[in-house]
Amino acid sequence: MSSPYLERKIMESVQEKKKYFQKTLSLSAVDANYQRILDTEDYFTEWAWREMPLFIWLDISSLFIFGLDPTELEPFTLDFRVELPSFEEWMQGIKLWIYTINLGDLWSQMNADLFNIEVPPVLDFDTFIDENVTPEIAPDVKQQKERKLTVGVTKYGEGYVDPPVIREFLRSTFYELFRRRPDYERLRTIFKVIAEKLGVAESVVEAVFNRIVLHEQMFYENFILGYNLLGVSKLTPRGSDKASLTIINWRGEEQEVRYTKFAENNNGFILGVTPLGYGLLTPRERFFKESPRGITPKIVWFIDYKARRLLARYRATHLMVANYQRVDEMIDYTRSERTEQYHALAMRKYYIESLIDALLQGYGVDNFKRNLYRKAVLQLIGHKKKRHRWGYAAFKSMTEDEFKEWWLGHWERQGLNRSLLEKIYERVKRWLPRLRSDLEELGERLRKRRRALARALAS
Numbered sequence: 001m002s003s004p005y006l007e008r009k010i011m012e013s014v015q016e017k018k019k020y021f022q023k024t025l026s027l028s029a030v031d032a033n034y035q036r037i038l039d040t041e042d043y044f045t046e047w048a049w050r051e052m053p054l055f056i057w058l059d060i061s062s063l064f065i066f067g068l069d070p071t072e073l074e075p076f077t078l079d080f081r082v083e084l085p086s087f088e089e090w091m092q093g094i095k096l097w098i099y100t101i102n103l104g105d106l107w108s109q110m111n112a113d114l115f116n117i118e119v120p121p122v123l124d125f126d127t128f129i130d131e132n133v134t135p136e137i138a139p140d141v142k143q144q145k146e147r148k149l150t151v152g153v154t155k156y157g158e159g160y161v162d163p164p165v166i167r168e169f170l171r172s173t174f175y176e177l178f179r180r181r182p183d184y185e186r187l188r189t190i191f192k193v194i195a196e197k198l199g200v201a202e203s204v205v206e207a208v209f210n211r212i213v214l215h216e217q218m219f220y221e222n223f224i225l226g227y228n229l230l231g232v233s234k235l236t237p238r239g240s241d242k243a244s245l246t247i248i249n250w251r252g253e254e255q256e257v258r259y260t261k262f263a264e265n266n267n268g269f270i271l272g273v274t275p276l277g278y279g280l281l282t283p284r285e286r287f288f289k290e291s292p293r294g295i296t297p298k299i300v301w302f303i304d305y306k307a308r309r310l311l312a313r314y315r316a317t318h319l320m321v322a323n324y325q326r327v328d329e330m331i332d333y334t335r336s337e338r339t340e341q342y343h344a345l346a347m348r349k350y351y352i353e354s355l356i357d358a359l360l361q362g363y364g365v366d367n368f369k370r371n372l373y374r375k376a377v378l379q380l381i382g383h384k385k386k387r388h389r390w391g392y393a394a395f396k397s398m399t400e401d402e403f404k405e406w407w408l409g410h411w412e413r414q415g416l417n418r419s420l421l422e423k424i425y426e427r428v429k430r431w432l433p434r435l436r437s438d439l440e441e442l443g444e445r446l447r448k449r450r451r452a453l454a455r456a457l458a459s
Contacts, residue, residue, distance in 0.1 A: 006354035013350070017343045021333035025322050030330070033318035044314055046229075051179075052307045053227055054219050057266060058175050060299065061211045064267035065278050067144035069125045070103060074176075077103045079306055082316055088457040092450040093326040095319045110305045115292045132299045134289045141280065169194065169394045174208050184213060184248060193409045198402065206250040207278035213247045214257065214265045214273070221245040224262050226300040249273055263287035324450050337446055344442060348435075352377060359424055369416065376411045376421065377428060385436040400429075 023029055052075075059073035071077055079101045085094040104121040111119045119131075125145050129138050178187055191205040218224070222243040223233035236243045242258045249255050255272060259265055261282060269279030288297035322330070322338075329336040353374045360370060383395040384403065395403060404425060412418045 003354040003357050005357050006350055009350040013346055017339055018333055020342050021339045025336055025338050027330045030318050030322050037317055045311055048307055048310055049229055053303055055175055056303050058215055061266050070123050070128050079106050089454040092454045093324050094450055095323050110302055114301055132289055132297050134286050137283055178212050197405045203275035207275050209250045210273050217245045217247050218265050226296055324446050341446055372416055380407055381435055385440050
């Protein structure tokens, strides 16, 4: 017998499906959403200029400190191009194609557009250093590529390895956890759990945490041309030879940081803030190399270039949201495959939530905690199947046992009962891999079918 919760959700799902169609997929929704885009363009622009420089410079910090390749870093490496469909594709409801751009190609394109110079379509670690760091110190910086992370302790001593899971955290996931909810106390707790569960040396997570705090505080406290925004950041008092800011470091101590160059906070060694081995000795002279346009380094121009491309794509959002729909589908929601896709995903969610309700019977769980248990199981499914969000690669690269330990620790900190979580996990673990793959396939099915139909029409 189905649960009252599931019965209610099944009854509500028809109206939810209709509302989803009316607000996102119908012809009137396309017009309304375009008007909404025009109304919110200024807000989106401000959001983009606040978010992109902060997180890309955090990526660059990881590049310098941990020797990561630029092509590994997210969101630094993410960029897209929009293309119009063919006539046959348009007839199948494909309004736009969105393609990922190779980072090297984008770097080459930026050099041609802004500096009128041709460079190879490559942006690996050595190329990045040669193009952005002064020649005097570039050889020393390149040595960072050869280092290995010290992760945990083996019976032979320290374990010098470069584990894929930790690399995924360093290249994006640590920063996504901060972006999701920028709360330092929460972030410190999460980092400690990650270090404990995955056997990461505390100095690694301390280095990342302190860089995050430094960059965010610097963004709002000290105006630096090419990094932050006038009207958001504060100007350094006239006559000061150093800028200063106050942070709460990894150890929970309040500390004043004084610096003369941006590179010091981005990748330099700062006494009391940077663990030994996780910062460069920045020179008294310039760290970043001048570009053909003057003292502003190429990487600053590149971030600006990426941000402007993002803003240019914003006006196509309404078409991307309503993609893969023919005109007849946009008139009648009962004919819309996109609407049915949404409904199928929603029904799977409701079935899972009702199963959790059944498992919780007899344990005296109140409604608030019940909802948390539902979210916990949905996270158990969703975190290892994300397709369109950066920062989740670390969860995908974890073994199932590693992910289980992280998951148990995460939700135990939210106040859930660990033994009950373990019982739930044992009940659902058998169908987790299949459900994740089915949900991924469901998300891709319509796009693949419409492309195949368009090819059939063209042949």
